[in-house]
Amino acid sequence: MEPLTLVIVVAAVTCVLCWVLSLVTRDTSWVDRIWSIVPVVYVWIFAGAALAEGRDAARLVMMAVLVTAWGARLTFNFARRGGYTGMEDYRWAVLRARMKPWQFQLFNLFFIVLYQNALLVLITLPAQIAWRYDAPITAWDAAFAILFVALLIGETVADQQQWNFHRAKARAGGRLGEGFFTEGLFRLSRHPNFFFEQSQWWVFYAIGATAAVASGVGFWGGALNGTIAGAALLTLLFIGSTMFTEAISSSKYPAYAEYQRTTSMLVPWPPRRPAREKAPRTV
Numbered sequence: 001m002e003p004l005t006l007v008i009v010v011a012a013v014t015c016v017l018c019w020v021l022s023l024v025t026r027d028t029s030w031v032d033r034i035w036s037i038v039p040v041v042y043v044w045i046f047a048g049a050a051l052a053e054g055r056d057a058a059r060l061v062m063m064a065v066l067v068t069a070w071g072a073r074l075t076f077n078f079a080r081r082g083g084y085t086g087m088e089d090y091r092w093a094v095l096r097a098r099m100k101p102w103q104f105q106l107f108n109l110f111f112i113v114l115y116q117n118a119l120l121v122l123i124t125l126p127a128q129i130a131w132r133y134d135a136p137i138t139a140w141d142a143a144f145a146i147l148f149v150a151l152l153i154g155e156t157v158a159d160q161q162q163w164n165f166h167r168a169k170a171r172a173g174g175r176l177g178e179g180f181f182t183e184g185l186f187r188l189s190r191h192p193n194f195f196f197e198q199s200q201w202w203v204f205y206a207i208g209a210t211a212a213v214a215s216g217v218g219f220w221g222g223a224l225n226g227t228i229a230g231a232a233l234l235t236l237l238f239i240g241s242t243m244f245t246e247a248i249s250s251s252k253y254p255a256y257a258e259y260q261r262t263t264s265m266l267v268p269w270p271p272r273r274p275a276r277e278k279a280p281r282t283v
Contacts, residue, residue, distance in 0.1 A: 003049040004128050007042045011121050014038055019113045028108050029088045031116045036074035038117075039124050043067045046127040050134075058137045059130050059211055063204065066148050067124070070200060073152060077159045091244060119237065122230030123201050126208025129227055135214035141207055148203045155196035158185045162193065178255040188268035190259065191242055195266045198235050205231045242266070 001009075018030040047064040050057035078084070092112075096104050165181040185192040205228055212222035242265060250256045262272040 003046045003131060004125075006045050007121060007124070007128075010038070010041060010045070011117055015113055015117045018117065019109060022108055022113065025086075027086065027088050028092045028112050029083070031112055032078070032089055033084060035116075035120065036071045036078060038120050040064075040068050040071040042121060042124040043127045046124075046131045050131055055134045056136060059135070059141055059207065060127060062137070062141065062145055063127050063130060063207055066145060066152075067204070069149075070152060073156055073159075077163075080163070091241075091248070094248060116237075119230065119233055122227070123204070123234055125227040125230055126205045129208035129225060130211040133211045133215035133217065135211050138210060138214050140210045140214075144203050144207045144210065148200055148207075151196045151200045151203065154185070155193050155200070158193040158196060161185060178259075179253040180249060180256060180259065182259060182263070185268065187263070187271060189264050189266060190246070191266055192268055194238050194242060195268065198231070198238050198266075201234055202231045239266075 014034060018034065021030045022028045043060075043064045047057055047060040050060045081087075095107065099107065161184040162181055165176070165183075169176040169179075189195055208227055209223050209225060212225060215222075246256070246260065246265075250260070258274060262274055264271075
């Protein structure tokens, strides 16, 4: 069985399990619980196939190790927030309240289960490009790997800063400052962890593209190939999710609108001056 076929089979089984469990438990966060796990499995399927075939699997093993590190970090952060203890994503509860039961079940099946699981396959397909083009590892691969690790560290720092804030907020009885975190990396971006998360998968795409280019494939089909759809769709998903999350935050915290005005949504950037600090106009 070719590795891509095996990945599709594993993804199909995962979809069925997530959907059935969501119906049995009335909890739609099962995809969230496997989000950091199945991409690791998929990339190792490609790496394992290359090793079994006796190919030069250095690039694929490197890709699998990088994604394993990504998955381990994300799994740890999700677990300490209670993600594996039956806690459902609060956004699904908000959507459930806005929809009729049958509408939400269709949303659950087609978006939460099928679309998101398909996306988890798509973001790992640069590994399929690396499997198809058996090219030696290059200095570009090393550079992209270093960038991936740097982004991983950035996301780890952002998540830790957010975790520390929410722990302090819980100790304060649920009220702390304006109610949301604005220091550290969150002074430069309202969602720095989201930025680093998406950027890692763009770098992962670049590593796959490097394999094609190193094999002599030109720009079209090499540096720019169809697996870019995974990173692009992930970015669109994060932008939509971020806008929905911010709509909820704005309804809860009156000061959030000013935070939105002064601070970049995703890309870390020096903040604008708060309105109250602007110098008065002179005549």
